[in-house]
Amino acid sequence: MFNFSYQNSTRILFGQDQIKQLAELITPEQKVLLLYGGGSIKTNSVYQQVTAALQAAEVIEFSGVEPNPNFETLMRATDIARREKIDIILAVGGGSVIDGAKFVAAAALFEGDAWDILAKGANVQQALPIGCVLTLPATGSESNGNSVVTRYETKQKLAFSSPWVYPQFAILDPTVTYSLPPKQVANGVVDAFVHVMEQYLTYPVNAPVQDRFAEGLLLTLIAEGPKALSDPQNYAVRANVMWAATMALNGLIGQGVPQDWATHMIGHEITALFGLDHAQTLAIVLPALMQQQRSQKREKLLQYATRVWQLQHQDEERLIDEAISHTRYFFERMGIPTRLADYGIQAEAIEQLVSKLVQHNMLALGEHQDITPEVSRRILQLAL
Amino acid sequence: MFNFSYQNSTRILFGQDQIKQLAELITPEQKVLLLYGGGSIKTNSVYQQVTAALQAAEVIEFSGVEPNPNFETLMRATDIARREKIDIILAVGGGSVIDGAKFVAAAALFEGDAWDILAKGANVQQALPIGCVLTLPATGSESNGNSVVTRYETKQKLAFSSPWVYPQFAILDPTVTYSLPPKQVANGVVDAFVHVMEQYLTYPVNAPVQDRFAEGLLLTLIAEGPKALSDPQNYAVRANVMWAATMALNGLIGQGVPQDWATHMIGHEITALFGLDHAQTLAIVLPALMQQQRSQKREKLLQYATRVWQLQHQDEERLIDEAISHTRYFFERMGIPTRLADYGIQAEAIEQLVSKLVQHNMLALGEHQDITPEVSRRILQLAL
Structure with missing residues (x-):
């Protein structure tokens, strides 16, 4: 066995009806950026469960994160996170939405051109807190520090990793996957x-x-x-x-x-x-x-x-x-x-x-x- | 599968020569309470490796934590932690020393009679940070929030658990176990x-x-x-x-x-x-x-x-x-x-x-x- 250093601080909340826990995980004082993709979370009740649990908090929504999240889209979300002084990013979706949230969390607090995080491997020194509600089991992004972002303009698909972007919590409710294609x-x-x-x-x-x-x-x-x-x-x-x-x-x-x-x-x-x-x-x-x-x-x-x-x-x-x-x-x-x-x-x-x-x-x-x-x-x- | 909530934030540093990492894990500004048991760590070079790595930090030693750690002994360590304004407790030993460190970490910041943590299940709301160097693989205490303490006087063996007493880091160097009986x-x-x-x-x-x-x-x-x-x-x-x-x-x-x-x-x-x-x-x-x-x-x-x-x-x-x-x-x-x-x-x-x-x-x-x-x-x- 090689030497290693391992830490994974994500809290996993696993099981039926766990989305309700958002009411405890996010306090009413926190301003939330709710990040999601297309509209599927609105047809399978996940959106309704999330917003019901967050009714005491101030929530700003950002939808349209693509299956391979686009740098330009995420930079628009980053602008909102900065302008609105967001306290926590809540990603509701699969690996792409969570990967996107990680980039936004890092970019919002990054000094300089956020593209450097991807293109130059610039060191991420801080990030906004992230939580997630996973809707598609696949990538493991809900409990690691990895993110892949694509710049559609130039067809560059680039990755970054940072201990700062581990989600603080990940809600895994198997029932939300029933309706997946x-x-x-x-x-x-x-x-x-x-x-x-x-x-x-x-x-x-x-x-x-x-x-x-x-x-x-x-x-x-x-x-x-x-x-x-x-x-x-x-x-x-x-x-x-x-x-x-x-x-x-x-x-x-x-x-x-x-x-x-x-x-x-x-x-x-x-x-x-x-x-x-x-x-x-x-x-x-x-x-x-x-x-x-x-x-x-x-x-x-x-x-x-x-x-x-x-x-x-x-x-x-x-x-x-x-x-x-x-x-x-x-x-x-x-x-x-x-x-x-x-x-x-x-x-x-x-x-x-x-x-x-x-x-x-x-x-x-x-x-x-x-x-x-x-x-x-x-x-x-x-x-x- | 039942619902669950799981988080384990301990950083594991695993392998040969990892004790050196203490020099990075503990900063020179931190005042350390070095907790250990009998003298075995002095005969197998662990003590020497630990103190060498900590030479830049201020270290106060407390030895004599028993195989089933005694409440009275740990209260003496707690008094020192309070009086000396200790920043971090470093447990060097097996499960008993680490369990002892957890109690001291919680007791040092506990308002009221620390015995209540064990006897009445009083809620631990904070604790000093803990790090550990494991010398005996057995109990898992190096990476969980559990502690068992014995009051020798009354022969009571009692346990407590708290998310606050997970070690922040645990150094696991298999070579230090070569000399175990x-x-x-x-x-x-x-x-x-x-x-x-x-x-x-x-x-x-x-x-x-x-x-x-x-x-x-x-x-x-x-x-x-x-x-x-x-x-x-x-x-x-x-x-x-x-x-x-x-x-x-x-x-x-x-x-x-x-x-x-x-x-x-x-x-x-x-x-x-x-x-x-x-x-x-x-x-x-x-x-x-x-x-x-x-x-x-x-x-x-x-x-x-x-x-x-x-x-x-x-x-x-x-x-x-x-x-x-x-x-x-x-x-x-x-x-x-x-x-x-x-x-x-x-x-x-x-x-x-x-x-x-x-x-x-x-x-x-x-x-x-x-x-x-x-x-x-x-x-x-x-x-x-």
């Missing part, structure tokens, strides 16, 4: 699954607590994910998916172990060029990457095959082949195709994707930094 | 194991993340515990035991699930009357309690048998019998006998123990509150 449920499950894999499927460093926890999350997502699609009003299933997705990227399972993240980096280019959903790109890239990196990841692939998929064979190559197949079939069972061709992307696109990776300096990805652009090309070829 | 290593492993069992071996509430995490900790302790005894200088083994013991009682695995804790309550009476180590009492009570409560715990016992001990039989009663035997043998393999008779305690003692439980109002223990004094008597008879 199946595609979003599937995307969320696959996103969480790949978050775990990026922190697990590397090489062994004798860290059994982290390994067992990661395997526990994978087993949970495999068992519960399909049920979330077939039985959408099942509280226990929704609760288990929601809690697994939070635990998948709240930092815990990645402490003291190597991490990969090449699947995410290659996937980002597919989204940027062809507009696929983030989770679709992960479902395409991960099985191909497992195949390409099968010797580097051999020990963990065998562990994954036996512990997660309960596979048993004498032939280790067959074990690895089947572990990869099972991963692919799981994504497809969730309704997410796993081949570039399934989305109409042909071999000609690969050079374009590789040159974008080079342009973005993605020259040495993965836990061994051995995924060069040439290796990324081979991964994409395996993903056709 | 084998008995303390064994006690720590068994203590952590039973902490997990108290939160796991109840009844199913469809909470697979919590179950898988608990099983992961049990599997880790079963695999690594004996190695910590046979190969005491093995860094990876020490690290895995240390991280498992922290995760066992930092609150995470118990969120949203029923909890038992009857083994602890019955065990406390054995310690109080006969002076056995806490972990010895747990090793005695747990197998007997599993046997006595086998029908109430049936589903979880079967899950434990198959997932933790990898047992396979058609006969479910045999599965449960073997799961209990394996648990007992694990404790004995750690060098901790599991029968009252092994400690010279005979059947006559049982009435005495049961009457103490009655005297302490332990009338309805366990996840179903069905462990009456009569059931406790049967458990103790099975433990002879």
Whole structure:
């Protein structure tokens, strides 16, 4: 196990009817910027529950945060936060709204050009407090310090991290996910699954607590994910998916172990060029990457095959082949195709994707930094 | 899964050479009360590392905190904390020293008689900041808000909990555990194991993340515990035991699930009357309690048998019998006998123990509150 330093101070309020707790979490003296996306929270009663709980507080609303939150939109919210002397930002939505809230919270108190937080990695020294009501289990943003923002004008998708932007609290009510479209449920499950894999499927460093926890999350997502699609009003299933997705990227399972993240980096280019959903790109890239990196990841692939998929064979190559197949079939069972061709992307696109990776300096990805652009090309070829 | 609210803000600094970080964690302006127990930290270099890192700060030492910290001793430390206007308490030791630091931190800022914190459950509204350097993995106190204090004068062993006494930081350097006596290593492993069992071996509430995490900790302790005894200088083994013991009682695995804790309550009476180590009492009570409560715990016992001990039989009663035997043998393999008779305690003692439980109002223990004094008597008879 490597050395690590870990802190996660977000209070999780989990379960049915927890949105009511907002009345205690936010005091009447606090001026609230209520940030949300489209109008879905108005049709599933979440908006009504939130505003009812906040009736004693002064609330300014800002809607229209996009699925990939746009820098320009967030700067308008930042102007309001500054002008109105907002005390706390309440994000109601999925990862994009929460990521957006994090940027606004940091930008509102940033001296200088807030674009530098994203473009130059300028050090965030303070931020407005953030709370959130999660409506889509997927990204883990409700309980970490990470944020991804896109500048639509220049097509730049950039990230920042800061301990200052951990939400102070996150309300996770599984019932608010009942009305999600199946595609979003599937995307969320696959996103969480790949978050775990990026922190697990590397090489062994004798860290059994982290390994067992990661395997526990994978087993949970495999068992519960399909049920979330077939039985959408099942509280226990929704609760288990929601809690697994939070635990998948709240930092815990990645402490003291190597991490990969090449699947995410290659996937980002597919989204940027062809507009696929983030989770679709992960479902395409991960099985191909497992195949390409099968010797580097051999020990963990065998562990994954036996512990997660309960596979048993004498032939280790067959074990690895089947572990990869099972991963692919799981994504497809969730309704997410796993081949570039399934989305109409042909071999000609690969050079374009590789040159974008080079342009973005993605020259040495993965836990061994051995995924060069040439290796990324081979991964994409395996993903056709 | 039940609703829950969870927050754990302790920063964990894990690994070799992390004690040096004290120089950053404590600023030169802070006045430190350095709390420790006997002199063992002076013989294993921990004291030297701590004082070297703190050379810029003003440090007042208070040693002599007992293995079961004594209220009178802690009140002397509290007087010093008040008189010297201490800014932060640094606990260097195991669970007892950290528990003691929590009481001192709360008592120093408590208005009124600090005994009320323990005896009357008086609400702790503030506390001095606490940091700790853990030397004995066992209790989880380094990353939770719980404290147990004993008043030697009256033989009262009382607990309090408060969000104010979570350590701000906890330094976990596995190398400082190399020099622990084998008995303390064994006690720590068994203590952590039973902490997990108290939160796991109840009844199913469809909470697979919590179950898988608990099983992961049990599997880790079963695999690594004996190695910590046979190969005491093995860094990876020490690290895995240390991280498992922290995760066992930092609150995470118990969120949203029923909890038992009857083994602890019955065990406390054995310690109080006969002076056995806490972990010895747990090793005695747990197998007997599993046997006595086998029908109430049936589903979880079967899950434990198959997932933790990898047992396979058609006969479910045999599965449960073997799961209990394996648990007992694990404790004995750690060098901790599991029968009252092994400690010279005979059947006559049982009435005495049961009457103490009655005297302490332990009338309805366990996840179903069905462990009456009569059931406790049967458990103790099975433990002879």
